[in-house]
Amino acid sequence: MSEKKSHENLKELDFSQYSRKIFTAIPPYIPVEAIKLLKLPDGYNISVNHKESQKNTNGSYMATFIYEIEEHYGIKVKDLRGGFNAQHLYEIYIKFEDQ
Numbered sequence: 001m002s003e004k005k006s007h008e009n010l011k012e013l014d015f016s017q018y019s020r021k022i023f024t025a026i027p028p029y030i031p032v033e034a035i036k037l038l039k040l041p042d043g044y045n046i047s048v049n050h051k052e053s054q055k056n057t058n059g060s061y062m063a064t065f066i067y068e069i070e071e072h073y074g075i076k077v078k079d080l081r082g083g084f085n086a087q088h089l090y091e092i093y094i095k096f097e098d099q
Helices: none
Strands: 001-007 020-023 036-038 045-057 059-073 078-082 090-096
Touching: 001 059, 036 078, 045 090
Parallel strands: none
Antiparallel strands: 001 036, 020 090, 036 045, 045 059, 078 090
16 A cells, blocks of 8 residues: 655754665756655655646747656665755655664
């Protein structure tokens, strides 16, 4: 069973008990509402499907950002957190049951 995780302000959390830190390629202009982070029994899945368009008198602009990663570690995941850090990079922190 997977569990949807909310996004956090990482500057306010203590991650000393988390054993794994994952950096992602998600740019800071992606709204957190477009980021889907799911806790899996032994890992996580993160996906983004963001489209942006603008029109003005000179023309139009359309951009699409698609990102998906799923990781399995073979160890039961106890907690999973994700959010943008102080450098505006999206990070994922994982705590395993055996910690």
